Amino acid sequence: MTTLNLTGLTKRFGTVNAVTDLTLTAAPGKVTAFLGPNGAGKSTTLRMALGLIRPDSGAATFDGLAYDQLPRPTRTVGAVLDLAGAHPAMTARRHLRVNARLRGHDVSRVAEVLTDTGLDHAADRRVGGFSTGMRQRLALATALLGDPDVLVLDEPTNGLDPAGIRWLRRVLTDRARRGRTVLVSSHHLSEVALSADDVVIIGDGRLRWHGPLNELTDDHASLEDAFLDMAGAA
Template sequence: MIEAVGLAKRFGPVEAVSDVTFTAGAGRVTGLVGPNGAGKSTTLRMLLGLVTPDAGTATFGGTPYRELLAPGSTVGAVLDIAAAHPASTARGHLATVAALAGHARVRIDQVIDTVDLRSFADRRVKGFSTGMRQRLALATALLGDPAVLVLDEPSNGLDPAGIVWLRTFVRDFAASGRTVLVSSHVLTDLEHSVDDLVLIDRGRTTWTGSLAEFTAHGTTLEQAFLALTTKELTP
């Protein structure tokens, strides 16, 4: 389980996050949503130990990311798609990461197959489309066979078939008893993927609960989101 309690972070005069609290349970896909500038990216970076919170805690099964004994085998994360060197091949990049993180080499071919990367696994990354880079980023996150996935805009650059594939993948991943936390602005896609929603607005958690409870505020996820973030919902 992912648990964030009272997270807060200020960058100089800017209060990026003031009070974020939520849980993402095992066996479920949890969507993290909010307007631009709401604090979602900062929250994800605090979860993963990339940003030190000014207050609050973020843990995986009760342990902060920086204290996990095998972080790469516990949490797989995709926060951006720019990590691979453009001159390397996809397979070469995965081999490098596996060696540095101590993952078994057999995982390289396994994740290549998992994300349907085999047809361009030996091509140089500099020629990849955004969707191909997105698949490589996901393959990299999966190398350690993690129990948790943290994904930021994972459908960016994917074609319609790729989006359907990703949706099926995250559902199956969670169905195996593992945890998925996914942040996205593509609400129509999230509506078909998530079990639970966490809404962050102006640096604070303003709503948490199941997708069914969230969409009770509107006929679709998008309408419910707009109602809650534009204050059109009657208390």
């Protein structure tokens, strides 16, 4: 299984220090929650991890290799950073088949991920008619095509109803139980409290906390109190 290491990541946009000397580890067998207020640098960090933004300094590696050095990147890492990837005129099944072929995955995985994400009933509907929650499920299905060792998700509960949030929790915790690595950015602290093993909190682009959830909450009345204290959020 694969460990994600971020070491000394730093990124500046003009006069703004988006991320400063950020070091963290997302380990196999754990759901690592990545928390911070709006503008804290979470999305920038995830994009640096996936090679979409070049850091000014530092490195992001998967068992020692940068994302663009991985021989089969989508077999190692599955990512959902936004919902812009599916053409509205395509059906879900067609979208997944195209992505499977482009990424070198067995097309038989399409039926599996449709079932795993609860989209089998809507597989032949056009994506343009999907709700936000269904598009979230399709984005996750796309990320799972390669059955990757690592999942990197940015706000995956957006648009999901309570049943969808519970379903997602089971997906993430099940993958962690099977030795996979899960790094998930979220503002839903009540959900994080139910699913996370480790917690990373950043504020103003700097690391504020990195460790087991139970150690964080031992010193605070709730995860919300811990977050507001550590992140400096008003």
